[in-house]
Amino acid sequence: MDLRLTEFQELLQSNAEEFLAREAPLTRIREIEAAGEHDAELWAEMVGIGWTGLPIAEAYDGQGGTLIDCAILIEQLCRAAMISPYQNVVLAASTVQAHGDEELKQSLLPRIARGVIVTAAAIERGRNSDDTPRTTCEGGRVQGTKYLVEYADAAGVHLVTAVRGGEPGIAVVEAAQPGVRIERSLSSIGDTPQSVVAYDGAEASAFIAGQDAVDYLHRLGSAIASFECYAHAQKSLDMAVDYTQMRVQFGRPIGAFEPVQQRVADMAIQVEASRFLTHELIWQIGEGVADPAQVSLVRGITARAATDVTMWSHVLHGGIGFMKEYDLQFHTRRGKEAALRWGGMREAVTAIADAALA
DSSP, X not given: OOOXXXXXXXXXXXXXXXHHHHHOOHHHHHHHHHHTSOOHHHHHHHHHTTGGXXXXXXXXXXXXXXXHHHHHHXXXXXXXXXXXXHHHHHHHHHHHHHHSOHHHHHHHHHHHHTTOOEEEEOBOTTSOTTSOOOOEEETTEEEEEEEEEETTTTOSEEEEEEEETTXXXXXXXXXXXXXXXXXXXXXXXXXXXXXXXXXXXXXXXXXXXXXXXXXXXXXXXXXXHHHHHHHHHHHHHHHHHHHHHHOEETTEEGGGSHHHHHXXXXXXXXXXXXXXXXXXXXXXXXXXXXXXXXXXXXXXXXXXXXXXXXXXXXXXXXXXXXXXXXXXXXXXXXXXXXHHTTSOHHXXXXXXXXXXXX
16 A cells, blocks of 8 residues: 555645644643543534544545545544544444445434444453454343443444344444443543443344454454554654753763664654554555454554553653653553553454464
8 A cells, every 4th residue: 555645635634733733732631631521512623624524425424535534533633642532433434334234324324424423332341352242132122231332421322242143243222222321430541431331121223233244343443443552652752752852961962872762763663663554454444355364463563562662752751751741641541542442462462373373
């Protein structure tokens, strides 16, 4: 694939950067974290400029963008340390568009384009994210409990992985009904709102049948998380480079010392590898040619890069890098959270080994 941005993508990138600098400075990010809630006002502004319609085809009131277009916005959100449900919305819209029937597309995709938040509920306690779910959907009713559901209380619709008649699939559940009970769980390291959601006979408005749909949800979710790992690692590297050029010790910038240069070079290698791998993977998923083993491989590499690069950036910053008031900590925490989302490095390595020994 060609990593060069198209004219449209360059415009998308610059507009996103300007919008986030104006509407979501780090002072506002700190306020969002302190509140611990979804920022509905900022979300409405993002909807107003058309971001939620980007992954949706024009036939369903969207803008017909690609997954790479969406990734450009996600990178800018990460660089701004913004926490929002946008990644979940891209995941949900893409899954419905790829595997939902025409009736579901006609009913749900225009709602997503207009700003209805849709989140994925796929994680069950004590199980890997891609195991066959224990949650059931029989007689149009969903029964089971999901963990680490992001923005569950702000979402209008949940995509719940479940089994119907022995076949895995995805139940589409409207959140505002008596059968859905949401309990906010402990805060995550990245401060993304997460909940435990119990579905006690909740009515499913639709069901996307098939293991292929569930696999797509997991693979794209993992790819987006990997891309977030890359974006936070890249921002941390940028901050380290700027600081080592500015910080003077023994009469010259610390970036002039060979050990510092070597460390920055190692960080840059990890980031550049992550950049290429994540862009290629998201492009492959968009084209429908992604290799499941490649998803796990990229997951393992980027999860390691996110933690390594951010922590070495702290070391290069010295004492200031370990202060909460300094902005680097946003990317360390968000990067670590992304490295654990949809299965961390250990789960990725296990999947790679299983594939190799199969």
